[in-house]
Amino acid sequence: SQKIEQNSEALNIQEGKTATLTCNYTNYSPAYLQWYRQDPGRGPVFLLLIRENEKEKRKERLKVTFDTTLKQSLFHITASQPADSATYLCALGGGGTYKYIFGTGTRLKVLA
Amino acid sequence: ETGVTQTPRHLVMGMTNKKSLKCEQHLGHNAMYWYKQSAKKPLELMFVYSLEERVENNSVPSRFSPECPNSSHLFLHLHTLQPEDSALYLCASSQEVSTGSGQPQHFGDGTRLSIL
Numbered sequence: 001s002q003k004i005e006q007n008s009e010a011l012n013i014q015e016g017k018t019a020t021l022t023c024n025y026t027n028y029s030p031a032y033l034q035w036y037r038q039d040p041g042r043g044p045v046f047l048l049l050i051r052e053n054e055k056e057k058r059k060e061r062l063k064v065t066f067d068t069t070l071k072q073s074l075f076h077i078t079a080s081q082p083a084d085s086a087t088y089l090c091a092l093g094g095g096g097t098y099k100y101i102f103g104t105g106t107r108l109k110v111l112a
Numbered sequence: 113e114t115g116v117t118q119t120p121r122h123l124v125m126g127m128t129n130k131k132s133l134k135c136e137q138h139l140g141h142n143a144m145y146w147y148k149q150s151a152k153k154p155l156e157l158m159f160v161y162s163l164e165e166r167v168e169n170n171s172v173p174s175r176f177s178p179e180c181p182n183s184s185h186l187f188l189h190l191h192t193l194q195p196e197d198s199a200l201y202l203c204a205s206s207q208e209v210s211t212g213s214g215q216p217q218h219f220g221d222g223t224r225l226s227i228l
Contacts, residue, residue: 004154032214043116043202043219044155051214089155098209099168100217102155 002028004103006090012109013080021075021106023090028101031094033066033073038087038105048075052094080110115139118203118220126228127193133223135186135203143209144186145217146178149200161186162209190225198227 005024013019023033032051036044050057050066050073057064063076077084087105116137125131137144146158160168161180175197177189186203204217 008152034214034216036219041221043118043204043221044217046216046218049214049216091155093214098160099157099170100155104152104154 002026002092002101004090004092004101006088006103006106008104008106010107010109012111015081015110015112017080019077019080019084019108019110021088021108023073023075023103025071025092028071028092029068030092032092033064034091034093034100035062035064035073035075036089036091038089044089047088077108082110082112085109116203116205116218116220118201118223120223121221122224122226124226124228125190125193127195129193130189130191132190133188133201133203133225135188135220137184137186137203137205137218139205139218141205141207141218142183143206144180144183145204145206146186146188147202147204149202149222155202159188160209167209193225193227195227198225200224 003026034049035047038044048064050064052068061078065074087107089102089105091100091102093100119134142163144161148156157170158172159178164180175192179187200222202219202222204219206215206217
């Protein structure tokens, strides 16, 4: 069955450093991959979309890579700030279906 | 008011009660979704509506009954729920239901449901 794995352990990093979150998937050939941010008690908020034919996407301090051979996406936050502390979800879609398949998310904590 | 609004934000109900969750989107989108989010689990897609027509019922128990009277409103009617149904229920919308465009989903802040 289709499966997405995100590091279930929380990631703690020092302010100013680059945070790198990983999303691995199996048994799926997605047409695109999305990253969302979710704060406690709130719904997920869309951040970035990357398609299968794109290697990298950037938006301000955010960078996403997509390696369809490794079946992996990396999500980077450069110059991290305490306000970046949240849970980050990856979601896969396409491949002939309109369903989005979400990972469990990785909780990031940026220490001041 | 903009975005996706869900009411109530919190709901406590007994197993024999009947209640409804409401979702309203002010984005002009044609597709709406219900998700269930439980601790330590990924979001589970429950229902998908496109222009008020249900296009997906993801093997959800019949004690959950969706209703989409128009493209801006979505309801989830609840009856005879079980304790394992306690979770955060999220509503989302997107411009349309599409297989390849990767349109982002806009989520509400959810209803935290607790079944006694």
